[in-house]
Amino acid sequence: MDYKLIFDNTPEAIVLIDPDFIVLGANKRYLEVTMRQLNDIVGKHFLLEAFPEPTVPYEENPVRLSIEEAIQKGKKVYLDVIRYAIARPDGTGYDERCWEASHTPIYDKQGKLVYVLQETKDVTERENTKKALEDIEQKFRFMADSMPQLIDADDAAGNSTYFNKQWENYTGIPTEELMAGGWKTAIHPEDLPGAAKAWQQSLEKGEPSQVEIRIRDKDGDYRWYLSRYLPMRNEDGTIRLWLGSCSDIHDMKNLVQELLTSNEQMSELSDQVQLAFRKAESERMTLERLIMQAPSFFAILKGADHRYELVNTKYQDLFPHVCLIGKTVAEALPEIADQGYIDVLNNVYRTGETFEAKEILVKLANAEGKLEDNYLTFIFQPLFDELNQVTGILIAGFNVTDKYLLKKKLQDLGVTLDEL
Template structure:
């Protein structure tokens, strides 16, 4: 609505700007940022200002309530009322407010005169429903306050209060003070609500319309615009997950519902896939003055990390149990096969202990890497370093082995090194072992490893296979699903092993 809009009644056309200016009641028109957009003559008369001096200026630059120590509080009250009318779109009233006005003296100096006012602040909307102006209607009630507070007898005071509405003003002041106190308390509660670490939302009515939600809730759902929207519209992915029937039940029965470690799928950013979030929560009924359930208070906190940690712990315990069982089975097999090859208890103990140590070495490597795997070169070094680093030469790229493959190859390298130390190249002073490996076919990686002994005593093929040979062949063919060739040229044993790297055998 512009100041020059015309009001037509029959043949009579009235300029509303003239009506506004002729009103005996003081009015000032403000923009949403509280700049003076217009005023009538009554406002200029009561404030002692000129149109040119204040038009377009911020209200509290034009009128700042003077230098008194109460001035900031006076300004705060008026500003708060104007902002409330602007932000809520509702008329707001100040029953009584103290606000000093500058008066120009004859000598040109300005002094500030204490005045008391009653004010009403009304939002003015455009066709789109947006607040475009604020209309302040002020009434100077200084004389009433002066009469009411002047010293007099109780009888005079009672009669005078009735005449000048002092009692009414007193009650208005009390109500206004109570409202300010309640507003402060409400703001504090809202601040606590918004900053609460757990997520909170208030849902209203059978459609579960979002009335309020805090920052934690906004973060949970990806900061979507949900205010004033029904749940199915605000969070459409929720509709098929069973939470709406739970809310309906709370609304119908008035009984709360508590959920523990429940998964909910949410789209936490635009165009992102659904993400499972785990939450603890409670749906608490909200009742009106008659005890009827009118909404649901949602409160809870995200426990995704705790749930995933519990799952990881359970998985680790299950995996540990599996590994322990398989390790015990391996130890049992080593014990039985070693016993068959050694009738003497002393030699049995030596062979059995050496194989357990080999198994332990590989376990140590895996433990250092949280059982995510081990490097082939590290395992080979662990199992051969007791025979001298200069006597075992290795050549090949870094190869990351899965835990099961690492354990099997660790046992294989131990048996080969032990055999070389007893009967092969490492039993002679000048003997050496050369180990070369490579990766073939990158699309389906396959490890090819050649163990070649040289400089040792002459070699002949054995008449029968010992435990070491059987253990090596069993690990390659059964545990690693690979192939092995053992050649016995006179110059030294050659072992060729080929295993796939993609397969992860059971531990």
């Protein structure tokens, strides 16, 4: 058996060093990701000569520490994602990339350490994508929590799915209680029946609602709010979710009462009311666009059965013929279940470990039920509560089918990415 041939053509990037950190060999994949020729690194010190890191002292080099840990423990040691600069072959500087690696000590029959094998992977693109998704999620949450309005969202059936931080800050009611219906205790008893009736009519008719209500703050004082609910619809007209906003109109309402009482300045009253309503509507629409029209697709699954709680426009575009909200992934997308992704979701929910995929083939059913090839880059991120228990899963990513097919076409034409 030609072990050298196997070593050279192993798809993982592998380099072999001796106990003194001298490079003995590397396979083709390793040379490709590190932009080196074999003669450039063989016989050289792995970290001081072949791959020196200009920004980190040798004594603190995480690769050196990982290798020494593997030697000390006598077993394979995994190195978490690190940023490590690689010198460009043309000598013009360094490229900082993200890497994952493992180090495995290899002993001879007498138990003497003879080699250390490093298996590494360039995960720069994945980490940049993850960071971009985290930034998007953080911006959306920050925007919603920073809004002065009390913002909430409900599924198509009217079940609460989200309350922004302002709700808890203003009422003093924890988010968990708000989600469980505790928001009703903050509504003035005289206003609650009318608000409930208006909300029920909106659900039945699928139409927006608007009502003025008094909401109690954490000190026990009531202020007037303009409460509005607007349905967001799928392309087929079915309601995807409801977005609610409560805007403080207490000062405006007092002003109105004063003007009505004095029977003066009626034109000014009209201008004030119109301005307040236009402002509330503008802020609501801005929030809706920011949250629901992200450039990447994302969805939130709740519970161990992975039930859709929230999906944005990009995610819904992947399944335009299916109403997702309120359904489990298995119910809404049987083709996804058939491809084994329910097992993947179950594992993320059970272990709390993130699952990531890059340019992976996923077959999605079109409106006629025919499976079509799509290439997706995505992440399944577990969601935790205050007790660090997994409560759901965030799905976020990009449809990279066009990019993948273009790259494949170029490869078929004999053009590599390095030539572009």
